[in-house]
Amino acid sequence: MRFYLDEDLPAKVAVLARGRDVDVVSSHELGHDGYTDEQQLLFAAAEGRCLVTRNRDHFIALTVSFFEQGQPHAGLLIVPTTSRLVRPVDLATALVAYGGQHPAGLHPYTIDYLRSAPNG
Numbered sequence: 001m002r003f004y005l006d007e008d009l010p011a012k013v014a015v016l017a018r019g020r021d022v023d024v025v026s027s028h029e030l031g032h033d034g035y036t037d038e039q040q041l042l043f044a045a046a047e048g049r050c051l052v053t054r055n056r057d058h059f060i061a062l063t064v065s066f067f068e069q070g071q072p073h074a075g076l077l078i079v080p081t082t083s084r085l086v087r088p089v090d091l092a093t094a095l096v097a098y099g100g101q102h103p104a105g106l107h108p109y110t111i112d113y114l115r116s117a118p119n120g
Contacts (some may be wrong), residue, residue, distance in 0.1 A: 001023070001050060001102050002023040002047070002049040002050065002074075003017070003024040003025075003050050003095060003107045004024070004025065004027070005024065005027060005046040005052050005053075006052060006053035006059075007026075007028060007030075007034075007040070007116050008055055009032045009052060009079065009091065010028075010091075011028035011029055013092050013095070014026040014029060015093035016088055016089055017095045017096060020092065022096055023049075025049070027040060031048055037062055038056045040053075040063050041063075041073070042071075044074055045064055045071065046072065048074050048105070049074055049101045050058045050074050050075035050076065050105060050106055051077070052077045052078075052079065052114065053078060053079065053093070054078070054079045058080075059078070060078075060111060063109055063111055066109065072103060073108045073110075074077070075093075075105060075108070075110045075112070076111045077112055077114050078112070079113075079114045080114075084116055085114065085115075085118070090116065091114075094114050095114070
């Protein structure tokens with residue numbers, strides 16, 4: 001599974017997850033900070049990457065819009081604001097576990113929530 005981290009998540013998450021063989025890049029690393037939410041989602045889709053964000057409401061609405069317009073989409077993974085996943089190491093661990101559960105990626109337009117990894 002391939003991930004793209006929105007700018008509301010620390011770039012360190014991508015570094016830590018890549019160290020555990022996860023294919024992940026961040027908005028920060030690619031110089032995409034300041035892109036609109038639509039531009040972020042378009043980039044993720046073009047790269048076949050599931051977009052990971054805490055920005056639930058905007059990206060759910062965009063996912064519905066992309067579906068209605070038949071635009072490419074590679075999935076949306078939301079980190080709930082109420083989640084215990086705050087530290088970069090915890091987010092990276094959860095991404096590693098999630099990627100292991102979905103090695104082929106998500107079906108287009110899928111919206112899911114990232115949870116703490118087992119024992120995490």
